[in-house]
Amino acid sequence: MRINNNAMALNTYGNLTRAGESQAKSMEKLSSGLRINKAGDDAAGLAISEKMRGQIRGLGQASRNAQDGISMIQTAEGALSETHSILQRMRELVVQSNNDTNTSADKTSIQEELSQLAGEVDGIAGRTEFNGKKLLEGTVGLKLDAVDNGDLDDDDIAGAGGVFLTGYTVDVSQATAGKTYTFAHSDASATVLSLSDGTTSQAVTLGAAGAYTAGQVLDFDKLGVKITLGSAGSFVELAGDLVNFAINGKTLKTEEDGTIAGKASIQIGANNGQTLDISIGNMTAASLGDTAAPAFALSGVNVTTHTFTENLAVIDQAMTDVSNERSKLGAYQNRLEHTINNLNTSGENLTAAESRIRDVDMAKEMMTMTKNNILQQAAQAMLAQANQAPQGVLQLLR
Structure with a gap:
């Protein structure tokens, strides 16, 4: 029997220490809900988890970006709806002016209303903004109205x-x-x-x-x-x-990025290159209807100087221009809505995958902590017994 070194006590103490450390880790995981609290818990898992977290947050922001894009599109489309109403009234006035029962004064009165309506088309284009950006003046998608000689x-x-x-x-x-x-x-x-x-x-x-x-x-x-x-x-x-x-x-x-292209780019993904470019044409009176056969646009409609056929052709073309633009905006909106659904689904799936790597299984970890708690209590009891073993030497000295 030896008294300088108590091997049984040292061995029992080591087991007690390990059980205590394991129990401390289990308590840390249970209190945080995370399986990986520091890199030492799972270095590879931590790296993968952090990369996934970056993607998840990127997908969430991309979804919000797409929602902002829809809001911008709805703002523009709502304004164009009113422009459509104005064009319908202008067409009605042009048809009214082609009646020989009208006097020159009557046509002048009709023209005054037409001029005011054309001015309001410009007013709508100038006042329609989203977050300070004008949407209907051709700055979101550059249009060159005339390139002649x-x-x-x-x-x-x-x-x-x-x-x-x-x-x-x-x-x-x-x-x-x-x-x-x-x-x-x-x-x-x-x-x-x-x-x-x-x-x-x-x-x-x-x-x-x-x-x-x-x-x-x-x-x-x-x-x-x-x-x-x-x-x-x-x-x-x-x-x-x-x-x-x-x-x-x-x-x-071209010395500044985006000056020429003039398109609104919406980041609809979590990574580089995942964008949607949105262009909105020039919806001012000087631009609408300018591709019709007469050499003037909506702003030039005049029942006192132009023929009925010319005025009607310009207004019909202007209505077609607005209809085409609204259809394009509707297509953008539908695409963004599907984009949002896909982003949300991707975010949910990626969150579930990240959770399997990072989060702790509470039931399993509770079982591990209970085991370590029992081992720790047993080690404490056995350490007390091991510390009593050298007392037997005293019997030999009597």
Whole structure:
């Protein structure tokens, strides 16, 4: 028998310590509801769980973004509903004016109301805002109303050696709507596009054989021009990332992101590239009906100077424009509603998966804590017995 070292007591003490540590861990898990409270509990599980949590929060915010997008669309569509009512009244007045029982004074009175109604179309377009952004003035999706015999000059595009592009002239006055024209070049000069016939859509690609920076795209919806700077050839970069285009005296600059595209981009996913671009056309009186055969828009409707046929054609075209825009907005809204449903479902499934990794099984952990509690009590009792064992040595000394 030895008294300097009590092996039984040391062994029992070790078991008591381990039981106490296990019980402390169980209590921590039960009190927090989490299986993983620190990286040491499950390093791999913690990393996966944190990544999932980021996705879950991203999906939640994307759902709120989509709801904001629906609110914006509903705001625009509600305003266009009133514009539709105004156009119906304007059409009614134009039909009324075509009656020979009207005197000149009667037509003047009718025209006064038409002018006021056209002004209210502009008023609705100007006052319809969402979070400070005007929705119906063409700033959410740029529309170029007229491109007629305009010059488009790129004067300041510098090559790698500092050579400026000046001197190319490309005449596309006979261009066919919907076709893409490609012009190859390999030396420094300038491009001037003479664009005519504003009633057609033209797409011109510059430098299929030239080396501009890829991805520099200006896209004008409907009545406009699409200009793409190519990616292969002898020109390497755009000096200062500044390209100015003058169209009928209006200058458009690409030095700020989004200035040309003008579309509202809604983040509808938790990751990069998961966006929906929303464009809303110009719903002002100067833009509505401008594609009709008469050379004037809704703002130019006049029963005293234009024929009944011309006025009616413009108003009918304006109603078609508004109908098309409302249909497009309805399509956007339906898509966003399905997007929200999908985001919510994905969030629920991902939350359930993250819970299986991170959260504790309360019943199982309670069972583990009960076991550790019993082991701890047993170890305490046995430690007391082990501490009494060396007392037997005293009997040998008597």
